[in-house]
Amino acid sequence: MKKKLLFSLLAVFILFLGACGESDETEEVEDQVWADIQEAGEIVVGTAGTLFPASYYPEDSDELTGYNVEVFREIASRLDLDIKFEEMAYDAMLSALKSGRVDIIQAGPREESREIFAFSDPVKHSYVTMIVRSDDLSGIETLEDLEGKVAGGAATTVYSDIARKYGAEVKTYGNVTNDAYLRDVANGNTDLVINDYYLQSLALTAFPELDIQLHPDIKVHPTTNNVVMKKEATVLLEKVNEVIAEMKEDGTLSEISAEFFGGLDVSKEPDEEIIEIDGIE
Known part of the structure; x- marks a missing residue:
């Protein structure tokens, strides 16, 4: 018995x-993205390589760096993975992610993209502002004054959506460096560039000779930057969120931010009073 x-x-x-x-x-099979990454021992990242201070090459250097880049490197290191960067224009990144050419990118979540992709917890908080000509603010006092203006930007960003919402024409660019956008505003080829507050603030310091500035009164649309991956990458998403939480807890995100954003901490929500825009995600 x-x-x-x-x-x-x-x-x-x-x-x-x-x-x-x-x-x-079953968990591994459900996330084929993570299974493939583990097998390769490498995670492939889509990034611009042309946008200071997020993803760029310092003068006289062939070493890619920037806030986005160093956050990616830290995530890969904590996941015990090698990292490979694929440089491309922002408008090409979601397609590259969807096709499997890259495993992750950084972008802000939008309703339609949430249906296709998975977004991590935020690694950056900010809001939207605009660069205009210093002498007359490009004739813009309120968002309604964008009617008939020309805004430089990428075709598929929330920034261009804001420009179009208020009647501006969007002039699109390829994967160009910041100075192409800024010089076009200064010489009158465009009237403004709508973009992230922190990125634009630092871009201005790099080109003091240009007669342009941040608009003093327009602060709208709070935004986040998140690590983005395929919707089915459930295990990868969980692991990336765990790493982001660790990086916030031990101060690593704050340290990386201070290095690239003049001592400011973009990993925390700004204290500014930011106006929401109806109809813009």
Whole structure:
């Protein structure tokens, strides 16, 4: 009788172990993205390589750096992975992610993109402002004054959506450096550039010779930057969120931010009073 009971208990124990193994294996199979990354030992990242201070090459250097880049490097390191960067224009990044050319990018979540992609917890908080000519603010006092103006920007960003919402024409660019946008405002080829507050503030310091400035009164649309991956990458998303939480807890995100944003901490929500724009995600 005792032998029979012992055999039964052993059988149950073996079945339990088998069930655990199946659960782990199912989790891995459900996230083929993570399984492929683990097999390769490398995570492939889509980034611009032309946008100071997010993703750029310092003068006289062939080493890619920037806030986005160093956040990616830290995530890869904590996941015990090598990292490879693929440089491309912003408008190409979501397509590259969807096709599997890259594993992750950084972008802000939007309703339609949330249906296709998964977004991590934020690694950056900011809001939207605009660069205009210093002498007359490009004739812009309120958002309604964008009617008939020309805004430089990428075609598929929330910044261009804001420009179009208020009647501006959007002049699109390829994967160009910041100075192309800024010089066009200064010489009158465009009237403004709508973009992230922190990025634009630092871009201005790099080109003091240009007669342009941040608009003093327009602060709208709070934004976040998140790590983006395929919707089905459930295990990868969980692991990236765990790493981001660790980086916030131990101060790493704040340290990286201070390095690239003049001592400011973009990993925390700004204290500014920011106006929401109806109809803009």
